[in-house]
Amino acid sequence: MGEPLIPMTTFAATVHRRRVVDDAVWIYASSSAAVLRLDAVADAVLGAFLDGPKTVDAALAAAAAAPGATGIPNADLATTLRELVGLGLVRPLGESAPPAPTVPPMPYPLTTLVVNVTNACNLSCTYCYEYGEDRLADRERTDGTARRSTMTVETARESVDFLFANSEGRPEITVTFFGGETLLNWTVIEAAVAHAETRAKAEGRKVNFSLTTNATLLTDAIIDFLVDHTFGINISIDGAAEDHDRHRKFKSGEGSYELILPKIRRLLEKNRARRGRPIGARVTLTRGTKDVRGLFRHLTEEIGFDEVGLAPVTAAKDRDWAFEPSDYHLLVDAFGALADDYVEAASAGRHHGFSNLSDLLRELHTGTNKAHPCGAGLGLLGVSTEGDLGLCHRFVESGEHEIGSISEGIDSEKRAAFLDAGHISKRIDCHGCFARPVCSGGCYHEAYVRTGDASAPNLHACDWIRAWTDIGLSSYARIMAKNPAWFDRHEVST
Amino acid sequence: MSHIVPVNRKARLIAKLVLDAPDTARAMSLPDPPFGCTTIFAPGWEADSSGGTSNLCTPIERDLYDCYHSCYWPAQVPDALTNFPKWANACGAPVKDWTSTDLVFP
Numbered sequence: 231m232g233e234p235l236i237p238m239t240t241f242a243a244t245v246h247r248r249r250v251v252d253d254a255v256w257i258y259a260s261s262s263a264a265v266l267r268l269d270a271v272a273d274a275v276l277g278a279f280l281d282g283p284k285t286v287d288a289a290l291a292a293a294a295a296a297p298g299a300t301g302i303p304n305a306d307l308a309t310t311l312r313e314l315v316g317l318g319l320v321r322p323l324g325e326s327a328p329p330a331p332t333v334p335p336m337p338y339p340l341t342t343l344v345v346n347v348t349n350a351c352n353l354s355c356t357y358c359y360e361y362g363e364d365r366l367a368d369r370e371r372t373d374g375t376a377r378r379s380t381m382t383v384e385t386a387r388e389s390v391d392f393l394f395a396n397s398e399g400r401p402e403i404t405v406t407f408f409g410g411e412t413l414l415n416w417t418v419i420e421a422a423v424a425h426a427e428t429r430a431k432a433e434g435r436k437v438n439f440s441l442t443t444n445a446t447l448l449t450d451a452i453i454d455f456l457v458d459h460t461f462g463i464n465i466s467i468d469g470a471a472e473d474h475d476r477h478r479k480f481k482s483g484e485g486s487y488e489l490i491l492p493k494i495r496r497l498l499e500k501n502r503a504r505r506g507r508p509i510g511a512r513v514t515l516t517r518g519t520k521d522v523r524g525l526f527r528h529l530t531e532e533i534g535f536d537e538v539g540l541a542p543v544t545a546a547k548d549r550d551w552a553f554e555p556s557d558y559h560l561l562v563d564a565f566g567a568l569a570d571d572y573v574e575a576a577s578a579g580r581h582h583g584f585s586n587l588s589d590l591l592r593e594l595h596t597g598t599n600k601a602h603p604c605g606a607g608l609g610l611l612g613v614s615t616e617g618d619l620g621l622c623h624r625f626v627e628s629g630e631h632e633i634g635s636i637s638e639g640i641d642s643e644k645r646a647a648f649l650d651a652g653h654i655s656k657r658i659d660c661h662g663c664f665a666r667p668v669c670s671g672g673c674y675h676e677a678y679v680r681t682g683d684a685s686a687p688n689l690h691a692c693d694w695i696r697a698w699t700d701i702g703l704s705s706y707a708r709i710m711a712k713n714p715a716w717f718d719r720h721e722v723s724t
Numbered sequence: 725m726s727h728i729v730p731v732n733r734k735a736r737l738i739a740k741l742v743l744d745a746p747d748t749a750r751a752m753s754l755p756d757p758p759f760g761c762t763t764i765f766a767p768g769w770e771a772d773s774s775g776g777t778s779n780l781c782t783p784i785e786r787d788l789y790d791c792y793h794s795c796y797w798p799a800q801v802p803d804a805l806t807n808f809p810k811w812a813n814a815c816g817a818p819v820k821d822w823t824s825t826d827l828v829f830p
Contacts, residue, residue, distance in 0.1 A: 263734035272727035310727050316742040597734020
């Protein structure tokens with residue numbers, strides 16, 4: 231089994247993460263994103279390379295001397311080594327990797343268009359990248375005239391047409407409405423939905439809708455519409471009043487929690503009655519957030535959200551709400567506690583709404599190995615209120631990151647240049663990191679805010695990402711040991 | 725595999741592809757590589773990192789010697805089929821007169 235080993239060749243372990251979970255050894259192989267469980271013998275063979283490259287004989291001798299492999303015949307150790315070589319965990323030293331493709335064949339069909347229906351917002355959240363100090367968007371065109379802050383019905387329909395035209399071969403596509411505060415431009419959303427549904431019906435395709443809102447402008451009519459059209463809904467809410475109102479304020483300085491709470495409850499109630507798609511709370515964590523577990527329970531158990539996604543704030547490093555590397559243990563502790571709750575629920579077959587972990591577990595189980603950190607510029611584009619295209623919604627109207635317009639089409643040269651620059655093969659700093667398959671260097675927008683270069687890896691977040699990936703691996707191992715059927719949802723039928 | 729369990733989907737896929745199909749692509753890993761023109765690819769070195777040849781780990785004439793001796797054609801000699809058909813004309817016996825060949829500049 232496996233390829234024969236050439237005795238004189240020197241072998242070395244490839245980048246991987248070893249975690250001992252409940253006395254079992256789990257390995258995450260970064261070259262492939264494979265997750266393996268090793269017994270003491272295989273652990274001894276792989277462990278033989280811990281202190282550096284070795285020839286086959288030297289490695290087998292070191293393995294045989296390890297406590298876990300006492301009394302194991304040499305032939306058995308050699309077979310195990312061959313298997314580790316075949317699985318890519320041990321490879322000949324200096325083996326050249328085949329050249330990786332940098333950009334997939336173009337034109338790459340879109341799956342999602344994020345439509346910025348308005349730049350305006352009725353809140354003035356202190357940390358907002360759209361309106362705050364870290365805003366990238368140019369509010370003026372290059373000729374100095376002001377940009378239109380609200381999308382017209384016509385531009386919204388053209389955006390929908392653009393998505394249909396540039397998603398060839400995709401049976402299912404998604405229109406995501408974003409802002410500003412999306413509900414400030416409700417008539418445009420209604421018109422875009424009607425147009426998209428007409429086009430989808432004519433072409434025999436499925437179109438999904440999603441939207442992010444601060445919930446301040448939800449009315450019964452809007453709630454009915456969102457539920458009727460099975461929107462995926464994300465509500466921006468930062469926890470109970472104390473946490474939420476710290477940053478999510480009206481321009482007067484007054485917090486928004488009291489206003490949105492009854493509206494959210496009505497939405498959740500209606501959506502549950504109609505068995506709509508899960509509704510998520512989108513929480514921006516800042517340095518001041520203290521009790522993340524309490525916050526999560528408030529949102530799920532007391533308010534009734536189906537899912538909660540937690541996002542550490544994106545900010546330049548001198549903002550007083552920004553996390554610094556020295557603060558990351560706070561996040562690790564908080565996310566770890568929620569992960570413990572998740573593992574307990576999943577082991578018993580119960581739902582848990584910590585969507586960050588659901589997403590990570592899906593990636594770990596399928597073995598996602600990302601060449602780019604996200605779909606921006608690839609399957610996803612953002613469109614501005616005036617119809618200009620950006621890598622994603624966070625980059626629209628930021629001159630240098632514009633990549634065409636809905637009327638003139640995608641600037642394929644700029645798109646390819648960006649994807650090439652953002653490819654993992656160009657992020658040399660990431661190549662020795664075990665978390666590379668799930669991280670791939672991190673958010674372009676965060677990199678731009680921090681370093682001025684959207685294609686730079688987010689090195690300030692490495693400790694956090696590695697700790698979070700460790701939490702994911704441990705959670706995966708624990709659920710897999712107790713309730714492996716939990717992951718059947720991520721299997722593909724063959 | 726008796727000591728390793730492939731757990732996630734990717735691991736199971738690799739185990740199936742790699743470990744269940746052991747008898748492919750073995751030629752290069754055999755202790756005595758076969759001779760012949762088509763079974764072997766030898767990476768030669770035409771220039772060192774400075775663009776010269778003085779720091780090469782294998783002498784430049786090794787490519788030609790291999791060609792002469794064991795009947796295989798290193799990929800790094802100029803393409804005689806279409807672009808440089810006369811490149812080797814001045815060199816009848818590489819062991820003796822390899823210096824009569826020259827670099828090419830496509």
